Amino acid sequence: MIINHPLLGPRDAQEFTYLGDASLIDRPDWEAADAQEQFYEYAYLRDNPAGEHRELWFHEIGDRSWLVVTRNTLTHEITSVEMARDVARSKGRSK
Amino acid sequence: MRYSGLRIIKEALTGNKGWKPAWRDPEPQPAYDFVIIGGGGHGLATAYYLASTFGKKRIAVLEKGWIGGGNVGRNTTIIRSNYLLEGNGPFYEYALKLWEGLEQELNYNAMVSQRGILNLIHTDAQRTAFTRRGNAMILNGADAEMLGVEQIRARYPFLNFNDARFPIKGGLAQHRGGTVRHDAVAWGYARGADNLGVDIIQNCEVTGFRIENGVCKGVETSRGFIGAGKVASCVAGSSSRLMAKAGMRLPIESTVLQAFVTEGLKPVLPGVITFGAGHFYCSQSDKGGLVFGGDPDGYNTYAQRGNLPVVEGVMESGMALIPALGRARVLRMWGGLMDMSMDGSPIIDRTEIEGLYFNGGWCYGGFKATPASGMCYAHLLARDIPHEYATAYRFDRFRRGYMIDEKGVGAQPNLH
Ligand SMILES: Cc1cc2nc3c(=O)[nH]c(=O)nc-3n(C[C@H](O)[C@H](O)[C@H](O)COP(=O)(O)OP(=O)(O)OC[C@H]3O[C@@H](n4cnc5c(N)ncnc54)[C@H](O)[C@@H]3O)c2cc1C
Numbered sequence: 001m002i003i004n005h006p007l008l009g010p011r012d013a014q015e016f017t018y019l020g021d022a023s024l025i026d027r028p029d030w031e032a033a034d035a036q037e038q039f040y041e042y043a044y045l046r047d048n049p050a051g052e053h054r055e056l057w058f059h060e061i062g063d064r065s066w067l068v069v070t071r072n073t074l075t076h077e078i079t080s081v082e083m084a085r086d087v088a089r090s091k092g093r094s095k
Numbered sequence: 096m097r098y099s100g101l102r103i104i105k106e107a108l109t110g111n112k113g114w115k116p117a118w119r120d121p122e123p124q125p126a127y128d129f130v131i132i133g134g135g136g137h138g139l140a141t142a143y144y145l146a147s148t149f150g151k152k153r154i155a156v157l158e159k160g161w162i163g164g165g166n167v168g169r170n171t172t173i174i175r176s177n178y179l180l181e182g183n184g185p186f187y188e189y190a191l192k193l194w195e196g197l198e199q200e201l202n203y204n205a206m207v208s209q210r211g212i213l214n215l216i217h218t219d220a221q222r223t224a225f226t227r228r229g230n231a232m233i234l235n236g237a238d239a240e241m242l243g244v245e246q247i248r249a250r251y252p253f254l255n256f257n258d259a260r261f262p263i264k265g266g267l268a269q270h271r272g273g274t275v276r277h278d279a280v281a282w283g284y285a286r287g288a289d290n291l292g293v294d295i296i297q298n299c300e301v302t303g304f305r306i307e308n309g310v311c312k313g314v315e316t317s318r319g320f321i322g323a324g325k326v327a328s329c330v331a332g333s334s335s336r337l338m339a340k341a342g343m344r345l346p347i348e349s350t351v352l353q354a355f356v357t358e359g360l361k362p363v364l365p366g367v368i369t370f371g372a373g374h375f376y377c378s379q380s381d382k383g384g385l386v387f388g389g390d391p392d393g394y395n396t397y398a399q400r401g402n403l404p405v406v407e408g409v410m411e412s413g414m415a416l417i418p419a420l421g422r423a424r425v426l427r428m429w430g431g432l433m434d435m436s437m438d439g440s441p442i443i444d445r446t447e448i449e450g451l452y453f454n455g456g457w458c459y460g461g462f463k464a465t466p467a468s469g470m471c472y473a474h475l476l477a478r479d480i481p482h483e484y485a486t487a488y489r490f491d492r493f494r495r496g497y498m499i500d501e502k503g504v505g506a507q508p509n510l511h
Pocket residue numbers: 132133134135136137138157158159160161162163164165166167168169170171172173174299300301302329330331332333337352353354388429430431432433457458459460461462463464
């Protein structure tokens with residue numbers, strides 16, 4: 001697989017390590033009344049879809065940035081690559 | 096029809112005209128007491144033990160393709176019970192004991208071969224960890240022996256003992272471990288179950304569940320609705336996909352594991368060996384091919400095929416351990432979908448939907464579990480309480496914080 005890094009262009013997937021579902025960006029609020037339940041779901045439950053999947057990849061032996069890659073789990077086709085920082089900020093996170 | 100040596104001679108002398116199909120090809124009935132989804136090793140074993148050990152009737156196994164077309168026919172066939180943790184050790188040792196009696200019980204040659212498994216050690220820290228594991232195995236009733244370099248050299252003289260980076264310093268052996276002919280496990284259980292009246296229905300994909308007021312009444316399939324008293328999911332790598340149709344999210348991610356086989360060679364590798372400095376395991380099939388594999392690809396996929404970096408990594412590990420491997424040609428490689436759980440251990444449990452049960456999360460080690468998984472799942476389905484060896488395999492262990500994490504890597508399925 002080739003990941004089209006927004007800053008560096010096409011890079012071999014071997015340069016990256018895989019973390020998992022991009023929903024891991026949405027860390028629950030630890031002060032919420034149901035924080036325990038939210039953290040259980042956040043840490044352990046996954047949609048694991050067959051088809052389009054948004055996921056976090058770390059450019060470990062490259063520029064060490066985190067990317068959100070949209071990839072089809074049935075074909076391995078990658079349709080979009082974003083900087084995870086931009087995705088997080090667009091959701092109101094500071095970084 | 097019972098199989099025996101005498102039978103083979105008789106058939107040979109009469110033109111092999113007396114052999115019958117080993118199981119029927121029935122039409123689905125409108126309803127069953129038990130509907131098992133997935134005709135892999137675990138589903139078929141579950142059906143067999145439900146009928147044999149628990150005396151249940153009106154059982155069907157629904158398989159979307161052909162039985163044995165999933166992981167049960169794709170794995171590297173290794174069986175062992177060399178686990179460290181409490182929830183796992185006794186379960187896998189129980190599985191190994193069931194393997195030891197399986198062929199007699201099923202009257203089927205599954206080629207169970209206890210040729211031994213050897214986990215190699217390359218560092219002092221590894222020796223300490225494996226000594227601890229060996230002790231845990233013995234406490235759980237399994238067999239374990241630490242071997243020195245000379246003992247290993249006598250059996251495997253061709254290993255790369257003096258590699259500058261990864262010299263072999265010893266190994267942890269389980270002599271009762273070994274290999275089993277994988278397809279024969281599916282076929283043996285299918286024949287045994289069919290003999291006891293279980294309907295094995297192939298080309299029948301489950302497409303949804305009929306759930307009324309929190310109770311599962313049956314399944315929608317590509318061959319119409321089939322009613323059921325109890326519905327048992329047992330679809331390995333397709334677990335999340337199937338259970339999503341019942342509105343459930345699982346502590347599971349699906350990844351692909353690849354395997355490889357070389358051309359047939361004369362006997363060279365007497366047992367199963369695993370490399371301790373990279374992920375590589377190898378055995379020689381009875382046809383002579385060297386069967387080997389390594390790490391899963393490590394990203395979510397349902398594609399049932401992997402990518403080249405893992406192929407390269409596996410070959411490099413193989414060459415580091417067995418330089419002679421470079422002389423053999425790889426004939427085939429393939430992949431299977433694995434249900435990687437959040438702690439690397441399986442789940443055999445009821446769900447919050449009454450009448451709907453779940454078996455999955457076997458990661459890439461579920462073949463060795465097949466008989467015990469079937470027995471424990473059948474126990475749960477028949478009696479509604481977990482089997483004594485599967486009490487740890489509940490969904491709620493994640494919520495309660497009782498993970499069974501052999502590798503100690505946390506909720507990161509691709510690392511288990
Ligand atoms: C390459 C590879 C090597 C492995 N090596 C080993 C090893 O050496 N030792 C070991 O212990 N384990 C090993 N494993 C793991 C082991 O093979 C699996 O954990 C185990 O086989 C899973 O259980 P199963 O046999 O029931 O799965 P499967 O055979 O995959 O059965 C699941 C079945 O469900 C069917 N299904 C899916 N969805 C539906 C649906 N909607 N409706 C109807 N049917 C459906 C599928 O078609 C499939 O036949 C390996 C796996 C792979 C891929």
